[in-house]
């Protein structure tokens with residue numbers, strides 16, 4: 114059983130609040146999720162980028178209301194209702210939306226089949242490597258007898274190593290993974306990129322060098338261009354709540370006190386639930 118989150122704010126704030134408000138009318142496509150959830154934000158970004166009509170229903174997966182369990186027996190968000198039929202798992206929903214709403218541009222995979230397949234390798238890399246490492250870093254707590262700084266450095270370096278590998282694969286000019294416009298790979302990783310400031314806040318630094326700092330090089334310059342493009346993108350800004358709300362939400366994870374399925378799995382070194 115998951116515990117109720119002690120500090121969870123019940124609804125979106127900031128620019129995300131207005132986006133939720135304009136998506137309250139009944140439509141056959143309903144997204145169930147919370148403002149805080151990076152996996153929900155993936156889907157939210159796709160809906161906004163493609164201009165697909167949707168209804169946003171705010172739910173808290175840490176309380177698991179019946180309306181959510183009915184759609185996703187795992188009780189996780191995002192969950193989708195499409196013409197009264199349920200769907201879940203963010204990467205599955207993402208592909209479904211791209212294929213089911215063909216008339217809604219842009220398509221989120223390149224037309225070239227080789228490039229499409231290569232994108233999928235890097236999307237899998239986000240799920241299997243980057244996101245679990247992001248959560249392990251955020252949740253790191255020294256075990257008894259362990260040198261805390263040493264241990265923190267280890268999880269930080271693991272995370273940074275994955276970001277470097279990802280960055281090497283990016284189009285040189287960008288700013289996005291495959292070039293001038295965002296594609297599925299960016300919308301899959303993006304919510305975690307724009308949450309890296311939480312690592313600075315809670316863990317004494319994400320370790321991503323700032324301009325001119327030790328360790329800064331061509332690769333990190335490319336990363337910063339990427340992160341900046343994502344953070345200033347309209348769809349990202351309009352699905353983002355106020356910073357202090359993220360702080361009180363992620364405090365729970367950063368202090369090692371989260372007992373959600375997600376927290377337990379990533380802390381134990383397993384993949385995502």
Ligand SMILES: N[C@@H](CCC(=O)N[C@@H](CS)C(=O)NCC(=O)O)C(=O)O
Pocket residue numbers: 115149150151152153174175188189190191201202203204373374375376385386
């Ligand atoms: N693999 C799932 C992960 C979704 C997920 O972990 N969502 C979190 C919210 S951000 C959740 O529902 N947590 C509740 C829990 O872990 O008990 C996906 O990609 O959709």
